[in-house]
Amino acid sequence: MANEIIKKAYEVAKEQYAALGIDTDKVIEKMKDVVISLHCWQTDDVGGFETPDAELGGGGIQTTGNYPGKAGSIAEMRQDLDKAMSLLPGKQRLNLHAIYGDFAGEFVERNEIEVKHFQGWIDWAKERGMGLDFNATFFSHPKSDDGFSLSSKNEEHRQFWVEHLKRCRAIGAEMGKQLGTPCVHNTWVHDGSKDTPIDRNGYREILKKSLDEAFSVEYPKEHLKDAVESKLFGIGAESMTVGSHDFYLGYAIKNNKLICLDNGHFHPTEQVGDKISACLNFVDEVLLHVTRPVRWDSDHVVTLNEDIQLIASEIVRNEFLNRVNIGLDFFDASINRIGAYVTGTRAAQKAFMIAMLEPTATLVEYEEEGKNFERLALLEELKTKPFGAVWDYYCMQEGVPVSEAYIADIQQYEKDVLSKR
Structure with missing residues (x-):
């Protein structure tokens, strides 16, 4: 054109x-405040680099499709991310999962990961003048194959995951410190029961205990922001999810954490856009995971639909941009993965511009x-x-x-x- x-x-x-x-000129200038954190796992279908040719599953993680061109190394992933960002207006961040460290071909257990395994990502981000966000990875591991991690009644396994979370928070804090912008560390566990459990409260007491232990070290807010993410149910956890919305909202309010709102993690008739102002009356900030749940949490590429528009409009109408951390969370392997990034991110950006033009x-x-x-x-x-x-x-x-x-x-x-x- x-x-x-x-x-x-x-x-x-x-x-x-x-x-x-x-004033449309002012709206265009205001779009600089819309910073979206791109989820690294769209490049490789949530595979990661923990083991060669990793194919992850479990815990509600299911990527469909096998489109050619999947990133198979950190170098290829960074190449794809650079390409995607070159086609996007505005400034982006990158959201990493713990399984995406540079482990130099060696297997490093999750309770042993260190900053050195992510220093390459920090340097990469610094070269691009962008921030990093981070996530501990609790799924697809032998010590959580029974469906439980931080809420496990196996004390050895529970301690393993507590240590993993402690190390991930330390890594995130170092990311924020080196890059000069706070790293949002998000905690989501797939813990739950396929069939009707009896001791729901017992698991939730254990989860609370584990979180308290893992969050015992305080980091400066300018380096690290902690978020906790709820979910309605997952594959293999259809009858009960330990980390429900009620549980985590209560935990976030009591402990001054961010509540992560994923618009695929609720009943289909619930709208995350309606939850933003409700939560921000009681917590300082929220984290968004923006996706498109065609059938519940199916994580389709974001499109400019009414749900996304309501989310953006509620943030802009109430001047919440400085209290809302925006991240994407979809994984589509049925189409070109870079195309999915660009289409989905632009859709989210358009929603915010439309809101500003109101x-x-x-x-x-x-x-x-x-x-x-x-x-x-x-x-x-x-x-x-x-x-x-x-x-x-x-x-x-x-x-x-x-x-x-x-x-x-x-x-x-x-x-x-x-x-x-």
């Missing part, structure tokens, strides 16, 4: 939004005056405003492909790089 056409379309859009009291003050005024027809009508009319022209201009300003132009770029990368793996 020629730059002159983009500029002309933007000027028309600018006038239309100005009539609603919206005349919120007018809508609130209608609402408080009981003008519900006017509120509904304006929301409907906003749907056909020329948002796309503002988005295209933003991409042009950022020096990344405009509109669908990134498709051809990814196709060429697949031909030149992915097809040769």
Whole structure:
């Protein structure tokens, strides 16, 4: 698309939004505050580098598809991440799982990992001026094959996982310290029961005990932020998940932790967008894992749908951007993986731009005056405003492909790089 056409379309859009009291230039500037943490596991289907040719499963982790070009090494993963980020406007972070360390071809047990195994990632991020986030990895391991890790009644196994979490927090704190931006460390365990358990409370008491032990070391907030993530159920844990939303929300409030809200981890009729303001009345910050749950937690590539829009709108309307940490969490191996990154991230970014182009003050005024027809009508009319022209201009300003132009770029990368793996 020629730059002159983009500029002309933007000027028309600018006038239309100005009539609603919206300054599109300021919106584009405000988009700098939307920083999204890319999940590294989209590049290799949650494989990791703990063992050669790792194929992980269990704990609700299931990647479908076998599209060619999967990253098989740290070098290939970084190459793919660089490519994806080159096609995205704005600034991104990278979210790592503990199984993605540089173990130099040696097997390192999870309760023995150290900062040195992730120093290469820290250096890589520093070169790009970006931050890192981190996750302990509790799934796909012999010591959690029975469905329990931090809530295990096997004391040897429980201590193993507590030590793993302690080390991951230390690694995350060092990431934040070296990079000058806080690392968000997220704790999610797949612990639960396939069939009806009797001692639900016993497992939850153990989980609380383990978390208390693992979080006993305090790190500066400018280096590390701790988050805990709930889930409704998982594969093999259909009857009871120890770390439910009620459990973790209570833990986060009591212990001043971030609550992680994954919009695939709730009943299909629940909306995470509705939970954000509820949680932020009681916790300082939240972490988002943004995905698309076609059938519950199926982790499809994010698209610009109503659920994603509500999440973005609630954050922008309430000026919560400085209290919400935005991360993605999907893994699709049925399509080009870099294409999945770019499409999903752009969809999330578009939702935030649309939210910023909303005349919120007018809508609130209608609402408080009981003008519900006017509120509904304006929301409907906003749907056909020329948002796309503002988005295209933003991409042009950022020096990344405009509109669908990134498709051809990814196709060429697949031909030149992915097809040769």
